[in-house]
Structures are given as structure tokens and as C-alpha cells.
Amino acid sequence: MATTASRSGARTIFRRPDSNTGFWGWITTADHKKIGIMYGYTAFIFFILGGLEALLLRIQLSQPDNVFLSASEYNAMFTMHGTTMIFLFVMPVSAAFFNYLLPLMIGARDVAFPRMNAVSYWIFVFGGIFLYSSFVFGTTGPPVGGNLAETASRLGSGPNGGWFGYAPNSGLRFSSGTVMDYWSIGLQILGLASLISSINFIVTVFNMRAKGMKLLRMPVFVWMTTVVAFLLLFSLPIIAVALFMITFDRNVGTLFFDPSMGGDPILWQHFFWLFGHPEVYILILPAMGIVSEVLPTFSRKPLFGYPAVVFAGAAIGFMGFGVWAHHMFASGVTPITQAAFGLSTMAIAIPTGIKIFNWIGTIWGGKIKLNTPMLFSLGFVGMFVIGGLSGVTHSIVPADWQQTDTYYIVAHFHYVLFGGAIFGLFSGLYYWFPKLTGRMYSEALGKLHFWVFFVGFNLTFGPMHWLGLNGMVRRTWVYAEETGLGPWNMAVTVGAFIIALGVLIFMINWTWSKRNGPIAPFDPWDARTLEWTLPSPTPEYNFAVNPVITSLDDFWHKKYSEDADGRPVRRPEATALLAEYEEVGLNPPEPIHLPNPSYYPFLVGAGMPMVGYGLIYDNTAWGIPLLLLGAVTIVGSFIGWGVEPLEEPHADHHSDEPGHEHPGTDGEGS
Amino acid sequence: MTRRSWIGIALASSLFTACASGGPMDSLDPQGPIATDIDGLFRLTLNIATVIFVLVTGALLYATIRFRDRGDRTPEPKQVEGNARFEVIWTVIPVLILASIAVPTVDRIFKYTSCADDALHIEVTGHQWWFEYNYPDDGFSTANVLVIPTDAEICLDMTSDDVIHNYWVPKLNGKRYLVPGQATVLLLRADEPGEYWGQCAEFCGLSHAKMRARVIAMDPDDYADWLSSQQRPASMPADGTIEQEGMNLFLGGQCVSCHNISGVTASNPALATGSIYGPDLTHFSSRDVFAGATLNHDDPGAIESWIDNPPLIKPGSFMPNIDLTQQEIEALAAYLRSLD
Amino acid sequence: MAEEHALAHPTPRQYAQIAILLAFLTAIEVSLYYLEQSIDAFTTSVSAPLLILLAVMKFVIVVGWFMHLRFEKSLVSKFFTTGFVAAIVLYVAVLFALGAIVLT
Amino acid sequence: MSDVAHADGHHDVHEGTGIDNRKLGMWVFLSSEFMFFGALISNYMLFKGRDYSAFMPTGQSVLLPRGLYDIPFTSVSSFVLLMSSLTMVLAHDALVSGDQNRTRVWLAATGMLGSVFIGGQVFEFTEFVQQGMTISSNPAASAFFMLTGFHGAHVFFGILMLLSLYGISKRQGGLTEVQGLNVELVGLYWHFVDIIWIVIFTIVYLIP
Ligand code: HEA
């Protein structure tokens, strides 16, 4: 169906790929939905990897003085577990949601820069592969002057400095192999991908909204996307500089973090956390956006206090830049700094509380359907509160002197990251599954998944509070039997395997339902936002006719009016309206021009690892040539792309006609 | 809320604090005034947090159950879009709660980040992966086991020789980094004589897990005895004993390039140049644990297996495997045991 | 393009005048530097604020006229100033926390 | 820029800002560049004030960037960069008034001035290295080279973009309207790099 409507452009001398067919179709696509789906699957693969790493960690810790993993293996596992979960799972899976949903929710046919979007994705993929290739090519060793009893196995040859890579431990003297180069350059590449998409999303939100969609009529998910994009925009440059500094320290001979030459290792911590704390809100806000969509839908009520929720989200983002030093309370920063950051950290509880209370206000008095997405969203609220409150206990600075670097912290951030972000994201995966696949998932398996997750999650991370307060220190591959921590650690390990079972249930549900689930109607949840006016799965052109919006939750108000009591009454014309949406949605009245596929984004991404390897191996014969090859690939692709029009020629001539064109996308340049 | 439910909440929060495990690293079982004070602050916060948690999840569960969709029996809900009064209430109440815990927090920060004038100063240097202690007033150096008098404020002047470490003795105080090239301080104070466990808490490379510590608090009298015992030079083995053989091996081999034994080794060259060096062994066997407080002196064969292959016990260790013969190991171990 | 904004863009001649002004400001900056170097009474604490003031003036002129920010929609200047102000505030805070800036 | 034409637009399909996507994107990007250069500048600010004599091998003195500056030289190259902003804005102005030839001339002039600036920087760097201050001398030197180096890299990319615009214009005999926007975008970028230098020149060079 998409072909008839979208591919009307004439061929040019360039033989351009056609995104509708097979393998190359995926490689070359510039369709935000396909890119979103690829983001999702890629991120999920990394989730499995990060999860397997976690399981190895847990097996090692299941009893005191265990010998399942060696020290180097354990260090690589927790570093890559944290790095993977954050940079290769939660961020990209959030990007998957942004990509797929943002244009649909604001009534656009694509993002502002469709090919830039593909570039982001391919840079991310190649960045991830590059990072993981450390397990194949990377080398580790003892610190200079130290000794190993045996050389590290392949499993132990991943980056091993912790996800925050504290200097000077991550410097050349104390991490003499190449693995920390893989880490710093890999993260640099991944950051570039996120920076590009953040610009893309900001411009999309500001320029591509459907007629009538004023800023305060945007769905909360879109708002949270916007806040996240700004957080990325302002925090990524900081980590970029910090990573450059560590890379140069390691490879060029700068001295920023080398205390033996007057460098300052605490500077790294400031720069890292100046990025790292906004980063944790980058991880949670998308999930908060999802929850803000799911709760109203399944309560059949509008979001309570929409402006307050939006404002609180923005406030969280804003304040998130002012609390970074709470990760450094034990570092010996001055008491004034400690007090200031303790107070600012506490203050973040206020806007977060506003969100929590408004969510409860939303379900209060509703008509609550406990479908799988709703269960996950409710689980989110409950579990996030636990994690948030333990966060507040960290902000009590003297108490944090006891807590920091223990499993009490590990408990905190898994409650907010797993109980928060992951529960929210799974809620979204179930919620939009019908829109994505055109079929319904199995509700029974979905609920089973939730309960297995819920039990496993609390068994895994609940006891960690206790372990931490009892003296279990983070990032230790063994602990002494006398500490008496063995039994609880065993419980945690069992919990982790229960979580794994939950993940398996999810995978079964997903793959089975995608093929065999009942066909989904296009508005299965009687939902409120624009994407549900589209056929399932969404056609390539999204909107057959550009929508016009007149209110917040426009779709809902088209279906329902209110009686004198303020209770919704289905409009008599609603059924006909839905039928019309379906009819029009599948048969666009006029041809629609869409961005054409292109090889160049893929090539840009492919050039990145070449540059990375070139930098790491610049002392070998092939290092510099490879680096140059990579640079030429990237620059060449951009030039090729600059010459290749976004859409087939003549497309821009339609731009004056109503219902056709994205202003500004027509000539997307370099 | 009734009085009884308040008690219930207090009990619930105590569930995980009150029944302290009694483990040696239990931060919920403070043994000194500083740790106790911090613990009180933590428990206060925890109780408040528990109340908030019970209220919030209570409301969540109540709403979920009460307003469940029961088919046609449940009417369509009123479309409430918000309520300004509620917004104000649930903004202001958290502000007040937070303000009330902010005050003691700030107070304690300033109280515990600088040392009193009359504090006893001990220098701590972090090494991958052991702690070195210097008693500047008494002119000796020891490792792994920190000995302090009870009822006195101890001021640890800390720095690191290589990467960032983090000194933590949960029962006496929270943590503080040891930063290369910078100075930090940590206060310790113990009420009762006893042995307290510690551990380096910041990831510091391969053997971070095996960078542990002990603090032994002594009555002031015992402490004075201990001080004078540490100031003597090392005991000399009698002629012809296996200990003397060990001493000769020590002096003739590589050991002496990294370790100091006062009265036996000449001044340690490595110490002067600041290159890698190991713990001072003058009174080695007066310390019940060694090798980053991971090995116990009393365990048979512990010393032997350490000098046989240190990197096997502590991956990455700066003390190499010197390929000693069994005989040499035994002689060295015997000598080390005699260093009381 | 011209209908984007009410204010008219400068003419090439005016651009040249702006550039001369910028060059002039730079000349003052450099002379301030030499004054500071050669006259004892003229300390850093006197010259530094002046130099910063001059830099801000040049900055504003280039952004406002050469980058046409004056003529742009206010949203753009909001983005741009946010970035600028955020950078200054945050990095001053970092320097403060690192002890490189001391309040006296 | 059809979207702009319908700014009053009852039949415009978007609730946008009325600013072209690419232009908005460039502004957004530039606002994030402040964070990038801010980090580099504060890095230099941190390290320039410290004393490194304790870390020097005995007998050697510390070579700091501020001890080696050649202020007249740097003033001239700052002036050159400042004037390149003028030529850049003239290029854009020429394009708006439809004079393709003059556009090319000014584009080329801008690129040339930029190259002179970079040449000056290369000269300055080699001079410093010859006097003994390398990137590994002390953290202040590292920070100096990193800051000015990244600024130089930005100028370099700007020159690349100017050159490709020049090349396209030369080949086609002029720039189309869509490509014309690119002149404006490169201009924004170029001026931005210039204002960053204004800050660097003052904070790094002139204030001791
Ligand atoms: C999704 C990610 C996420 C989120 C949302 C948060 C949210 C918060 N975090 Fe967390 N944090 C992490 C991820 C996250 N964190 C990670 C990954 C680390 C470890 C990094 C590492 O070292 O590896 C960390 C570490 C960390 C530390 C450092 C600990 C240490 O290492 O010593 C601190 C210290 O203050 C902290 C505090 C907080 C606070 C106060 C919040 C607040 O935003 C929470 C606010 C929420 C609530 C408070 C609950 C709801 C509110 C109410 C019901 C209102 C009423 C409440 C009150 C009046 C209190 N976090």
C-alpha cells in the first residue's frame, strides 16, 4: 500500500536504493519508523548482553570468596554491564520510542532531518560494535610495575574501569592495555549519535507539529522527549571534552588527570558527573513520558495536572544540571560544596513528587483497566518511589559518606533504572505493540511477565539495600565470609535469574504475537493521542491527510463529549469517524512524497570504527591508513549526500500545495 | 493516622535497621560517637522516607483496587483535569519535610569535615592495594592495621600514591577518598577497645576487593605500650637459626629493594626515590592481618603462600613472584614470623 | 528572506563600519594589555573587568549583527543565550568546586 | 523557503517556528557548542593558575603558555579572524542581492583569511614547541594546546565547508536558493567560531 502512495518521484541518474525491499531496504531506510524499530531491536540485543553480564556478576557473588570469575573478568563484566545498560540499552531504546512515536504524536510525516536520523542510528550501531570488539581485540594488563599471575581471558578483555572510568585509574599508567581506549573512543562515537538525534528531535518538535498543536497541547511523552533532547544537547559536549581529555592523556601525552605531573583527577569526576547526572534523567524522563500516556488511557481520565506534570519534567531537567557533585560527597570537596549540592539534590524530590502525586491523581476516581501496560506503569510508580526515596537518603550528605560506593547505592539506582526506566519502557512496548505490529500481544503472558519481573526485581534489588548498609562494597569480585553477607547475596542471585525468566517470557510473547496474535484494531485502548488515529501497523507515510488539532488529547475529544457531571459520553458520530480514519488512513487521497532511502548514512556510521581503530593502533603500519580511510568514508558520504536530494527531484515543487510537504526538509543539506 | 499505625511504620523501617546483622562491616551498628550521630541522622531520614513510602504506595494501591474497572457496574469517571490547591499542597509539604532534614545535614557536614586542634594526627597513604600508616610524631610506619587509642579524636591525613582509594571503617565513620596529589582528612573516634573492619570503597583497579583494612582501638595505656613497642628496631634472630637464614635471604635477595625493616635493612632506597615500595615489615608479626588485610597471620601457611606467589592471591600485585624454592620460602616465613 | 523580520539588514557599508568598530575595540584591548604590563598602578584587577567588558561588546556585536541574531525570531536567541548562560554558570560552579575560584 | 512565505498561513500544515529546519538546527547545535568550548576554557582556567615547579626535574623551570605569548602576533591573527567575519557576512549579503560572482569572491576571501589564521596558529605552536613547551610539558600547556587546537579544528572545518560552497558555485555558475541557505548556515558557524576566539583571546591571552 505504501508504494502506491509514496514512490511517485521520477528516477534520476543516481540509482537510488528502494527502502521497500528486503535487507538493503533496512540498511538504507530514512523512514523514522523503520529506524525506530531497528533502534529497538538493536538495543534489545544489547540488553540481553548486559543482562548476561549481570548474571555472570551474580553467579560470582552468590557466595563468599567465589572463584567463578577472575578479578579481571569481573571488572570487565561490571564495567560493560553498566556501560551497556546505560549507553546501549536504555538510551537507544528510548531513542526507538522517540523515533517511532514523536512524528506520529505531533502529526508529522517524518522527523526534521530523516537522513540525519539514519546517521544517528548507524553511528550508534557501529559505536556499539566497536565498544564490544574490545572483547576480541582489546588487551589488559596490570598497572605499570604490577604483576599478573596469569594473562586475562577474552572475557576479561573488555573495558574495566567502571562505567564512570575514574581517573587516574583509567589512564595509561594504571590501565596499560587498549581496553580503556575502546571505552573512551566507543563512548565518544555513541555520544555523537545521541547529539545528532537530539538536534533532530528539537527541530522536529519546534517545526513539525501539526496545525493547532500548540506547545501546551503536546502529549507529555513529546514534552519529555523535548526535555531529554535538551539535556543531551547540553550534557553531551561535556562528556565529549572529558573523553577527549582521557583519550589524549592516554594517546597523545597530555597531563590532565596525571597527578604525578600536576594533573587533577577530581576534574574528571566533575566533568563526568556534570554529564552523568543529567544523564540519569535522560534515562528516566522518557519512561516518565510513557507512564504519563498509559495511566490516563487505562484510567479513562485525562492526566491530572497536565501543566504541572510538564513543568515538573522541565524543572527536573533544569535542576538536574545543578546536583552533579552529589556523586562526590566522599571526595573531599569543601564542606560548602557538599552542603550546596546536598540541598540542591534534595530539591529535586519536589518536582519529582509533583509528578508522582499527579499520577496518583490521574488514576484516582478513574475506571482502571489492569492491562499489561497499566500494570507496568503502576509498578513504575511504586518502584520508582522506593528508588527516589533512597536517593533522598543519599542527599543527606553525612549518611551518604556511609552509603556511597556500597550496594545501597546499587540498590538505589537499580530501583530507579530497572523499577523506573525499564518498567516504564516495557509498559510502552506493550502499549504500542499493536500500533507497531498490527497485532495484539498475549495478555496472559504479558501479565505473567509483569509478575515474574515484579517478584524477581524486588528479590534482586531489595536485599541490596541491606547488603550495602551491612558493608558490601561495590565493584568487589570477592567478599569475606566473616561479613555474613553470603545468604543475602544468594537471594539476590536467585532474583536475577527470575528476572531472566521474565525476559524470556517477554521474548516469547513478542515473537509469537507478532506473527500469530489477533489482528489489532487501530484504536485498541480507546486512547487519547494522535497516533491511534492511524492504521496498525502505521503506513509508511503516517498521515494520509495532515491532521489539525484543536485541543489537548484531541483524539479523545473527537470521540467523547462530557455530560453535566463531567463524565465522558461517546459521541454518536464517533464510530463513523473511526471508520473514516481507517478508510482515509489506508488510501491517501493524494500522492505523498517521502524521503528516499540512501546508502550514505550507513557509510557514515561504518566510517566511525575505522577512525577509532586507527586512533588506537596509530603506532602500527595500518593504523594511520585506516584512520584516513575512515575519515574519507565519512567526509565522502557527506558530500555524496549533499549532492543527493532528500526526495526525488520535483518533490519540492509540491511544497506550496496544502497537505503535502514538510517545509524545510526538502533541501536537507550536509 | 492513629498512633498504632505510626508505630507500625516505625517498626517496618526498623525491620531493616534494628536487627543489625552484627557483621564486622555493619554500618547500622555504630561504635563511635561520629558514626552514631550519622546513624541517627540516617534513621531519621529513613523513618520519614518510610512514612512517605507507605502513604504514597498506600494511595496507589488503594486507588488501583478501589477504582478498578468492574465492567458496567463502574460508571465512566469524572474528567478531572487537575486541581490547583492540591498542586500547592503537594509542593509545599515536601519542601517543609526537606527543609527539616536539611538543617541537621548541613550542621553535620561542617562538624565532620575538619579536625579539632588537639586531634591525634596519623598519615594514611593509599597504595594499590594496601594502606600505609605513618605516625609522624612517633616516627614509624606500619601497614594494613591501624592502631588508635579509644576516646580520642583521630585525624587521618590522607593521600594516595597512585589512584583514588576510599577509606572506610563503617563502625567508626563514613568514607573519605585518598586522592593522589591532594590531601583529605577523615575523623575517627572509637568508644570501646576492639577490632574494626574496613575496606577500600572506591574502585582502584584489579585487586580493589582485596584492599581491606583493620582498625584496632586500644585503651590509652595499651596504646602507649604499643607505641613504644613499635618504636624499637626489629628483633634479631639468633645465629644459626632458620630465622637467620631467612634474614640473609631477605637481605641478599630482592625483598630488601622494596621493604624496610628498621635496624636490619639500610635505609630503603626505594622509599627515598618514591618508586614502588611495600609495607614496612619491622614489626610484621605484631599485625594479625596482612596483604591488604586479606590474609591472617594465624592461618597456617598464609605467609608461605603469599611470598610464594603474591599475584595469585592479589591479581596485579606490585610484589612479584620471585620464584623462590620451598626451602627459601620456609626460611623467609620463619624470619617474618619472628618480627614481632 | 527580507520578510522574515521587520528590521532591515545592514548594508555592506554598514557591515564594514561594524568591522571597523570591532577592530577598534580589539586595539583598545591590546593597549589595555600593554598598560597592564607597563604601569604598576594598573593592576590585573583593573584591567581584567575592562577586558571582559570589551570582549562582551565584541561578542554581542558579532552575534547581533553578523549572525543576525537581532533580526531573528526570539526563540533563536532564547536557545542561544540559554547555551551561553548555562555554560558560564556551570563552569564557574565547577571551577569554584575545584577551588580555582575563591570567594574572598 | 516556502514555509516562510506562508507565515500568515491558513493553509500551512505545521505549527512551526517559521524558521527553516536547517537554520534552527544550526542554532541549536551552536548553543551546545558553548558547552563544548566552555569545558575547554574552564579546563585551561583551572590549570593555568597552578604551580608546577614541584613536578619538574630539578634544574628545569616551568614553561607556561602565558610566559611565551607573542601578543602582537596573536593580535594580528585575531584581527584577521575578525575580518573574516566581515567577508563572510559580505558573501551572504552578495548572495541575497543575487550577485553570484561577488559571493564567490567573498567566500574565497573568507577561506583565505581563515587559512591565514590557521597558518598563524601552526606557526605559534611550532614556536612554542621550539621554545620547549610541548603538549606534555605541564597540564596548563596541555590545556592550552587542546583549547586552541580544537578551535583551530573548527576553523579548519569551516574552511572545508567554504571551499565546497565555492566549488559548487564555480561548477554550477552560482548557488541555488537551497544552497544559498548553506551560505547562511556556514556563516553562522563561522561567526560562532569567531566569537569563541574573541573569548579565548581575552581570557587566555590578554588577562594574565
Ligand atoms: C534513572 C536514573 C536515576 C534517577 C531518576 C535518580 C534520582 C535521584 N538520585 Fe540517583 N543515581 C543514579 C540514577 C538515578 N538517580 C545512578 C545510576 C547512580 C549511581 C552512579 C554510580 O555511582 O555508578 C545514582 C547515584 C545517586 C547519588 C550518589 C550516591 C553515591 O554514589 O554516593 C545520589 C546522591 O545524592 C543520588 C540521589 C538521587 C536523588 C535525590 C534522586 C531524585 O531525583 C529522586 C526523586 C524522587 C523521589 C524523592 C520520590 C518521589 C517523591 C515523592 C513521593 C515526594 C515526597 C518526597 C520527599 C519529601 C522526600 N543518586
Ligand code: HEA
Ligand atoms: C538500566 C540500567 C541497568 C539495568 C537494567 C541493570 C540490570 C541488572 N543489574 Fe546492574 N548496573 C547498572 C545498570 C543497570 N543494571 C549500572 C550503571 C551499574 C554500575 C556499573 C559500575 O559500577 O560501573 C550496575 C551494576 C550492577 C551490579 C554491581 C556490580 C558491582 O558493583 O560489583 C550488580 C550486582 O549485582 C548488578 C546487577 C544487575 C542485575 C542482576 C540486573 C538484571 O536486572 C538484569 C536482567 C536481565 C537479564 C537477566 C537478561 C536476560 C537474559 C536472558 C533471558 C538470557 C536469554 C538469552 C538468550 C535466549 C540468547 N548491576
Ligand code: CUA
Ligand atoms: Cu583502593 Cu579500592
Ligand SMILES: [Cu+2]
Ligand atoms: Cu546523580
